[in-house]
Each structure stands twice: as structure tokens, then as C-alpha cells.
Amino acid sequence: MVQENALNSRDLITVGLFTAIIVVITMIVMVIGFIPVLLPLYCVFIPLLSGIPFMLFLSRVRKFGMIMLMSILLALFLLLTGMGWYTFPLVLITGGLSELIVRAGHYRSLTLDIAAYAVFSIWCFGSYIPLIFMADRFWEENAVYGSEYIETAKGLFQLWMAPTLIFMCVFFGWVGGMIGGRMLKKHFIRAGIV
Template sequence: MNNKLQGKDLINIGIFTAIYFIVIFAAASIGFIPIFIPLISVIVPLVGGIPMMLFFSKIKKFGMLTICGVLLGIIMLLTGMGWWCIPTGLIFGLISDFMMKACDYKNAKREVLIHGVFSMWVIGAFIPIVVTRDAYYQSLLPGYGQEYADTLMAYMPDWILPVLLIAAFVSGLVGGLIGRKIFKKHFERAGIV
């Protein structure tokens, strides 16, 4: 089997990245209400598990999840979410690629765990809120107003990043289980057990 990424692989990456982004973007729209911002780290991996588990059944080569993670980071940058999702997409995509390769791309149960790890890329959207807190707060004021900015900062304390990272991982596991259950017949047909 040729281990280099082919055109078909790149098309699959593009299609599934687009589907995944549309699904998570719709779910993440709840972030317009400040109290729901921390819940994005739960909701995105949960709903994202459905398209990603189908994508996982198509992955047979190293690099597909890394490219997907970087593309997600670039899309997040282009949609105004900052650049932090690019390195987190790269890191968690690369770790996920190594995990997929270790199970020879044929272990649906382990792919649920891999989805949990991959889902942690979403932490990049929250890093600026904590790391560049004052600048982030000031950037919110012109477009959202002081009440929104104050409320958001109250729900996003300095210590929240590890909590959100764990929440993304756990809800990624649940989302992976849901996706696996929905596409069980597809996994069986593909010979992934």
C-alpha cells in the first residue's frame, strides 16, 4: 500500500474538515451568550464526533488528521477566532495521527479515544481569553459592549484552561461513542473492528 497521501485522501480531508467545521460552527453559535462560552469545549467535541468518526473510517494514511487539525486552525483564524487554534490543531492532530498509525487504522474502539485526543484542539479558541486576558477584554468592548465582556470574563477565570481541556477530551470520547454507534454498519463494512 502506498503510504503517501493521494488526491483522494486530500479530497476526503477537505470534505470532512468542511463538514466538521459547519457542524461545530453551528453548535458553537451558542457562544453569543457569555454563560455558554465554556460549554463550547463540551458541545463542539460532542457534535463533532459524528462526522469525525465517519472520517476516521476513511483514514488509512499518516498525516490526514494533522492536516485536518491545521486546516481547522486556519479556518478559525479566518473566522476571527485568533491564531492559537493552528498550533493546537497541529499538536493534537499529530498526536492523533500517531495514535491512528499505532492501531494500524483498524480499531474502532481506539478511534473513540483518538477522537477524544483530537477534540482537545478546541482549547486554542480559549487560550487568548486567559493568556492575553486584558487585551482580549479590550478587544471585546467595541463590538460586544462592557456588559458582555464583563460577563464573559466572569465565566472564564484564569484557572479554566485545564478544566476546558479535560472537558473537551471527555466529551470527545462521548461524541466518538455516539459517532461510532451511528456509523457501526459503516465501520463493519470497512473492516474496522
């Protein structure tokens, strides 16, 4: 007997589709990483630009587990792009918290959806974990970037940057969620998409 709250194929397709959109946005933003001083801007542009698709995704979320699955898929994406497994423990926390926040609003609260997206956006910090906490090993394995790039990145990604980057993820996630929520209300509902 299938539980009513169990994820079905339609839910999985929804997760896959919106995860793919966020991955494409992330890949476009990652291009700025060719200039090391712009690397922290991942925490600005990924949450901002992903706000609309994520809020549209949340308009289709009615079951616990969909946000967590998206979080895990994004961590897998970072693993495949060479950022290591370090994002997985992070997304288990942020994805779980986002799930609880959305569920607290009974999947109908725009304010809590925005808050959930702000927390969810911390997944972006995962790409910085090896740069901050294991820089020597990471850059030894990625020496192809060149000594000038590596020295600039090492100078930038000090331990004190971690809370700053997390704050940026949350702040710009909140802003991106607000923009997405506003677009959702004004245009998507009017167009009958939601």
C-alpha cells in the same frame, strides 16, 4: 516516483469534505456564544456533534497526515473567525498525537480511534486561548461585544478554567467518539457506506 503513503487527491478531498462538515457543526454551535455564560459549552457540543462525521472520516483514513491536515484546517478556521493563531501550536500537538494513536491501531482499532478523537477534540480549546491567557488585549480589540458581555466573559474565563475546558473537550470527545463508533458499526456498515 509517488510514495504509496503519500496523500493523493482523493485523500485531500476526503479531508476537505469532513473538515467542512465539522466547520458547519462548529458554526452552528458558535451561535450559543452570543450568551457569554454558554461559551464553555463549545467544549460539550462540538465534540459530541462532530463525533459521527469524525469517526466516519477515520474509517477512510489509511495514511499518516490526514488527521494533522484536518487539525491545521480547523486552526485556520479559528484564525479566520478572529480567534488568532494560538490554535496552531495546539493542533500540531493534538493532531500529531491523534495520528500516532490511530496508526498504533493500524487504522483498524475502534477503541484507539475513539481515543484519538478524544485527543483531537482538544482543538476546540484553541478558541479559549485568547480569552484566558490574553483577555485584556483580546477584549480591547473586540470591544464591540459590549461591556456587560466582556465583564461576564472575563469573570468566567480565569486561568483555573483552562484544565476544566480541556477535560471537557477530552471527555465529550470520548463520548462523541463512542456515539460515532456505535453509529458506524450499526448503521454505516449495514448501509455499505464504510
